[in-house]
Amino acid sequence: MSNIYGKDIISRITTDIEYYYTNKIKMYGPTAKGVDWKDENGQLIRFTQLAKILDKNGFTVADIGCGYGKFLEFLGKNFEDYTYFGYDLSEKMISEAIKLYHDNKKSMFKKIDSLEEVETADYLIASGIFNVKFDYNEAQWLSYILYALEVMNQKAIKGFAFNMLTKYSDKEYMRSDLYYADPLFIFDFCKRNFSKHVALLHDYGLYEFTILVRR
Secondary structure (H helix, E strand, C coil): CCCCCCHHHHHHHHHHHHHHHHHHHHHHCCCCHHHCCCCHHHHHHHHHHHHHHCCCCCEEEEEECCCCCHHHHHHHHHCCCEEEEEEECCHHHHHHHHHHHCCCCCEEEEECCCHHHCCCEEEEEECCCCCECCCCCHHHHHHHHHHHHHHHHHHEEEEEEEEEEECCCCHHHCCCCECEECHHHHHHHHHHHCCCEEEEECCCCCCEEEEEEEC
């Protein structure tokens, strides 16, 4: 694994993430703000980019940091033959997802304590899980990101997709608790370590980018 700080900091980071997002869902409920997004329109734009990794011929997809399961709703409107697995560190997020989608026979939600608990699937997607870095320094947070990407690569049969805030954001709006990645570095890392078939999407109107990694 690429993480140079070891299991201790991974544990600390996952604990901080769980606490942060549990508080968000308690405060705002199963809404865009409940998963720390500005609005539902932004969610939809992100889902559209991430879904470009998927095919139309039937697949399994694991949603890492699934929140209250909104991506499942997106799948239902745009795909027919799929099986969805939603994973989140927050028990509260998972309970909200199960309440909302308990009738959906194509889905399963599970609370996890680490990324290693995610089951293998055709595709893995992750939206927003790398954005909030709390008070960790950039080297620590990048190390966590690279560790997470390596786990995703191991679990994905056909490919995976994720998004990140971009360093090309307007300086006056950038926050110290958020991580703004270099899209060229992330693209290069994925290209060199995971696959020859990597796409960088940076043209959809948000201050972020999406990476698609195909087998």
